[in-house]
Structures are given as C-alpha cells and as structure tokens.
Amino acid sequence: MIKIAPSILSADFSNLAVEVDKVSNAEFLHIDVMDGHFVPNITMGPLVVEAIQNKTDNFLDVHLMIEDPDNYISDFADAGAQLITVHTEACPHLHRTVQNIKEQKVKAGVALNPATPLTVLENILPDIDLVLLMTVNPGFGGQKFIDTILFKIEKLRNRIEEEGLDIDIQVDGGIKPHNISKVVEAGANVIVAGSAVFGAEDPGQAVKDLKEACMG
Numbered sequence: 338m339i340k341i342a343p344s345i346l347s348a349d350f351s352n353l354a355v356e357v358d359k360v361s362n363a364e365f366l367h368i369d370v371m372d373g374h375f376v377p378n379i380t381m382g383p384l385v386v387e388a389i390q391n392k393t394d395n396f397l398d399v400h401l402m403i404e405d406p407d408n409y410i411s412d413f414a415d416a417g418a419q420l421i422t423v424h425t426e427a428c429p430h431l432h433r434t435v436q437n438i439k440e441q442k443v444k445a446g447v448a449l450n451p452a453t454p455l456t457v458l459e460n461i462l463p464d465i466d467l468v469l470l471m472t473v474n475p476g477f478g479g480q481k482f483i484d485t486i487l488f489k490i491e492k493l494r495n496r497i498e499e500e501g502l503d504i505d506i507q508v509d510g511g512i513k514p515h516n517i518s519k520v521v522e523a524g525a526n527v528i529v530a531g532s533a534v535f536g537a538e539d540p541g542q543a544v545k546d547l548k549e550a551c552m553g
C-alpha cells in the first residue's frame with residue numbers, strides 16, 4: 338500500500354492545527370527539522386511536534402536534517418514522533434544512532450542525500466524500518482525532482498526483496514501528480530509531498546489526487 342506523507346514545511350505555520358486537519362486522509366505527517374548547519378535553512382524543533390501531536394491521527398514522521406542528531410532523539414520521541422529519520426551524512430556512528438532511536442521505542446529511518454551511494458546502507462539495512470531517498474538536495478521545499486534517483490530506488494527495492502527484509506522506501510522532494518507513478522513503479526511506498534499538498538487550494542483533495550496519480 339502506498340502511503341502519502343504531507344510535509345508541513347509548505348503549510349501555513351500560523352494555522353498549523355487547521356492545516357494538519359486538512360490532510361487527515363493521508364497516512365503520515367512529515368515534519369522537516371532543519372538546523373542551519375547540516376542544511377542552510379532553519380525550521381522547527383520538538384515543541385512544534387508536541388503542539389501538533391494531539392491535533393492529528395496521522396503517523397508522525399520526523400525527518401532530522403541536523404548535525405549531532407543523538408542530542409535530540411529523546412526530545413523528539415517524548416514530543417510524539419513515531420518515526421525518526423536521521424541522515425547518514427550527519428552520523429559518523431550510524432549504528433549507535435539507530436540503536437538510540439530504537440531505545441526510544443520509535444521506528445528508525447536512515448536518509449541518503451542524492452549523491453550518497455546505497456553502499457552506506459550495507460551494514461545497517463537489517464536494523465532499520467525505513468530508508469529515505471532524497472529526490473532533491475535537502476534544505477528547502479518546492480525544488481525540482483532529480484530523476485536520476487529513480488534507478489537508485491529500483492536498486493534498493495531489489496536489494497530489500499532479495500534479502501527478504503520488511504523496509505519502507507520513502508522518497509522526498511519534488512513529488513507531484515505528474516511524477517509520483519514513476520517513483521512508485523521504481524519501488525517507493527512512502528511518498529513525501531510538501532508544495533504539491535499544502536501549496537494546493539485544497540490539501541485534502543491534493544492528497545487524493547496524488548493517490549489516484551499513483552496508478553499511472
């Protein structure tokens with residue numbers, strides 16, 4: 338089953354409770370945390386997760402684009418995160434970081450920037466619940482989808498199947514109704530969409546449109 342993860346990065350921050358309610362027909366809610374170091378932008382922290390966690394029944398998916406994520410994992414888990422995804426590029430001790438996430442009894446995800454090869458997953462794949470393949474360089478919403486990542490998605494899906502693992506492949510960045518079927522066909526099953534959802538006049542309808550467009 339394909340799961341849609343609207344990213345609140347493109348929502349109206351002055352009206353967040355109303356905005357998240359509009360996408361209750363999606364499965365996930367994607368929260369982009371940026372620190373101005375790992376990526377050039379600064380967004381939100383655990384306080385925002387805590388503020389919205391009782392305003393939605395969507396699965397709370399926290400994408401940490403920060404340096405030293407270990408320092409904040411328990412804060413995000415306590416705030417209500419159900420999945421915490423860290424960037425491999427920010428984690429010199431990735432195995433330890435994944436164990437830290439799991440100790441908090443939340444799902445563990447690992448994100449890869451577009452230029453990061455799948456080989457970094459070699460010794461961590463069986464320990465994680467989700468791989469996030471970035472389809473833009475992280476830092477901003479509304480960027481253009483990098484379509485050379487399609488082959489990377491396909492390669493990872495084959496590898497997961499070959500090893501008989503149960504791991505979600507999430508894609509993030511530039512996903513719209515016109516390209517969602519390509520990422521789904523390549524093997525992604527959790528689809529982040531920010532501007533395509535919250536940039537639309539009716540975000541709930543935009544979620545429906547994305548689901549319909551998955552069929553190709």
Ligand SMILES: O=C(CO)[C@H](O)[C@H](O)COP(=O)(O)O
Pocket residue numbers: 344346347367369400402473474475476477478479480509510511512529530531532533
């Ligand atoms: O992690 C992100 C950026 O770093 C965002 O989740 C992503 O860009 C979503 O926005 P859009 O769908 O508008 O590209």
Ligand SMILES: [Fe+2]
Pocket residue numbers: 344367368369400509529
């Ligand atoms: Fe994201």
